[in-house]
Amino acid sequence: xxxxxxxxxxxxxxxxxxxxxxxxxxxxxxxxxxxxxxxxxxxxxxxxxxxxxxxxxxxxxxxxxxxxxxxxxxxxxxxxxxxxxxxxxxxxxxxxxxxxxxxxxxxxxxxxxxxxxxxxxxxxxxxxxxxxxxxxxxxxxxxxxxxxxxxxxxxxxxxxxxxxxxxxxxxxxxxxxxxxxxxxxxxxxxxxxxxxxxxxxxxxxxxxxxxxxxxxxxxxxxxxxxxxxxxxxxxxxxxxxxxxxxxxxxxxxxxxxxxxxxxxxxxxxxxxxxxxxxxxxxxxxxxxxxxxxxxxxxxxxxxxxxxxxxxxxxxxxxxxxxxxxxxxxxxxxxxxxxxxxxxxxxxxxxxxxxxxxxxxxxxxxxxxxxxxxxxxxxxxxxxxxxxxxxxx
Numbered sequence: 001x002x003x004x005x006x007x008x009x010x011x012x013x014x015x016x017x018x019x020x021x022x023x024x025x026x027x028x029x030x031x032x033x034x035x036x037x038x039x040x041x042x043x044x045x046x047x048x049x050x051x052x053x054x055x056x057x058x059x060x061x062x063x064x065x066x067x068x069x070x071x072x073x074x075x076x077x078x079x080x081x082x083x084x085x086x087x088x089x090x091x092x093x094x095x096x097x098x099x100x101x102x103x104x105x106x107x108x109x110x111x112x113x114x115x116x117x118x119x120x121x122x123x124x125x126x127x128x129x130x131x132x133x134x135x136x137x138x139x140x141x142x143x144x145x146x147x148x149x150x151x152x153x154x155x156x157x158x159x160x161x162x163x164x165x166x167x168x169x170x171x172x173x174x175x176x177x178x179x180x181x182x183x184x185x186x187x188x189x190x191x192x193x194x195x196x197x198x199x200x201x202x203x204x205x206x207x208x209x210x211x212x213x214x215x216x217x218x219x220x221x222x223x224x225x226x227x228x229x230x231x232x233x234x235x236x237x238x239x240x241x242x243x244x245x246x247x248x249x250x251x252x253x254x255x256x257x258x259x260x261x262x263x264x265x266x267x268x269x270x271x272x273x274x275x276x277x278x279x280x281x282x283x284x285x286x287x288x289x290x291x292x293x294x295x296x297x298x299x300x301x302x303x304x305x306x307x308x309x310x311x312x313x314x315x316x317x318x319x320x321x322x323x324x325x326x327x328x329x330x331x332x333x334x335x336x337x338x339x340x341x342x343x344x345x346x347x348x349x350x351x352x353x354x355x356x357x358x359x360x361x362x363x364x365x366x367x368x369x370x371x372x373x374x375x376x377x378x379x380x381x382x383x384x385x386x387x388x389x390x391x392x
Contacts, residue, residue: 086173096287097130097169118169121162121193123186130169131190132161148361151370157377158198162190166298168288175290176260180214180301187218195227202229202386204377209331209358212236212322213305216339219318230319230347230380232373234360235328239335240306251300259297271329273358283362313339319347321376323369325356347383349376 097118120128149159164183166172177183187205195203205228207215212233218224219231254261274280284291322340324333333352340350351372353360360369 089174090169090171093174093288094130094169097163121186121190123165123182124189125182127165127171127186129165129171129186129190130163133159145361147366148370151367151374155374155378157374158201160190160194162186167290173260173295175262175292175298176295177298177301178259180210180217180305183214184218187214188221188224191218191224191227202381202384203227204230204232204380206232206234206373207236208234208361210237210302210305213238213302213309216309216316216320217305219320220312220316225318228318229384229386230321230377232376233320233322233336234369235324235331235358236322236336236339237302237306237331238309238339239332240302251296251303255297255300259295261296262293271358273330274362275357276362276364279359279362279366283359310335310338313342314344316343317345319345319380321349321351321373323351323353323360323372325353325358325360325363327355328358330358347380 117133118131121131123129145161149161152159163170164177165186166174166176191203191205195201205215205219207213213236215231216233216236216238219228272280274283283289316339320339320343322336324331324336326333336350337352340348353363353365353369356363356365360366363369
C-alpha cells in the first residue's frame with residue numbers, strides 16, 4: 001500500500017503536468033462568463049499595448065534622456081547572471097549524462113555485444129544537443145531505455161538518441177523549450193546527419209508522448225518523410241487540452257510575458273504513468289529527467305503542437321505504428337485511434353494495450369511491447385523489399 005501511495009505522487013513528462021495545473025486553475029474559477037469577458041478585455045488591451053509601444057518609442061526616443069549608465073550596467077549584469085546560471089546548469093547535466101554507464105563489459109554474452117558513443121550535435125540555432133548511439137559489436141547495455149536499445153541492437157538495428165534542448169545533457173534551461181518547432185527542425189537536421197553517415201540504410205523515427213507529437217510533425221514534411229521507412233509513436237500527445245477554455249485563452253499571453261515561469265502547484269498530485277513502481281522510482285530519481293513544475297512556454301508549446309496535429313491528421317502519409325494504453329490518463333488513446341482512422345497513410349497500424357498506462361516502455365510488459373515494435377519494423381522492411389538480416 002505504501003508503494004502504491006508513492007506512485008500516485010509521481011508524475012509524467014511535460015504533457016502529464018499540464019493536467020493538474022489546469023485542474024487547480026479550474027477550481028479557483030468563480031464565474032466563467034465574468035472571467036471570459038474580463039480576459040477578452042484584458043487580451044484586447046494587451047494587444048493594443050504591444051501595437052502602440054514601438055510607435056511610442058519612436059516618438060519619445062528623441063526627447064527622452066538616455067538610460068543612466070548605472071541602470072544599463074545593472075541590466076547587463078542581470079542578463080550575464082542568468083546566462084551564467086543556465087550554462088552552469090547545462091554543464092552539470094552534461095557531466096551527469098556523460099557519467100551514465102550505458103555499456104557494461106560482458107564478454108560472455110556474444111549476442112548482446114555492442115559499441116556505444118556519445119557526441120554533441122549542433123542544431124539549427126547552434127545549440128549543442130547531447131546524443132548517444134549504439135551498434136552491434138561489443139558489450140551489454142544498461143541505463144534508461146537500455147533494455148529497448150538492447151533488443152534493437154540484438155536484432156541488428158543501430159540506435160541513435162538525441163536529448164532535446166533544455167533536457168538531458170543538451171543546452172538550455174532545464175525543462176524549458178522555447179519552441180517545439182525548434183525541436184522539430186533539430187530532429188530533421190539530426191536525421192539528415194544520420195543518413196549521411198549511413199547511406200542506403202533504412203531509417204525509422206521513434207517518439208514517446210510529446211516526442212511522439214514532434215516526430216509526427218517532423219514526418220509530415222515531405223523532405224523528412226522521404227528519408228524514412230516509417231515512424232513509431234508510443235502514447236503520443238495528440239490531444240492535450242486545458243481543463244477550461246480560459247486557460248487556453250491566457251496561455252499565449254503568459255507564454256510571452258513569463259515564458260520560464262514554473263507553475264509551483266503542478267506536481268502536488270501526480271498521475272500514475274506505469275504499473276511498475278520500481279520503474280517509476282528509477283525514472284524519477286534520475287537527475288537528468290526534469291520533474292519540476294512545467295514552465296509556461298513549454299506548456300503552451302505542447303498545446304500548440306497538439307492543436308496543429310489534430311487539424312492535420314488528414315495530411316499524414318508517412319507509414320506509422322501507433323501504440324497506446326487504454327488506461328492512459330496523460331495522453332488520449334482515442335486521439336491515437338483518430339489518427340489511425342483519419343490519416344491516409346497506406347501502411348499504418350495501431351495497437352491498444354488494455355489497461356496499460358502512459359509509459360509503455362516502463363510497464364511490466366515492456367519487453368513484449370518492444371518486440372511488437374521490432375516486429376512492425378521488420379515487416380515494413382520486408383514489404384518494401386529491403387534485404388534485412390535479423391539477429392533476433
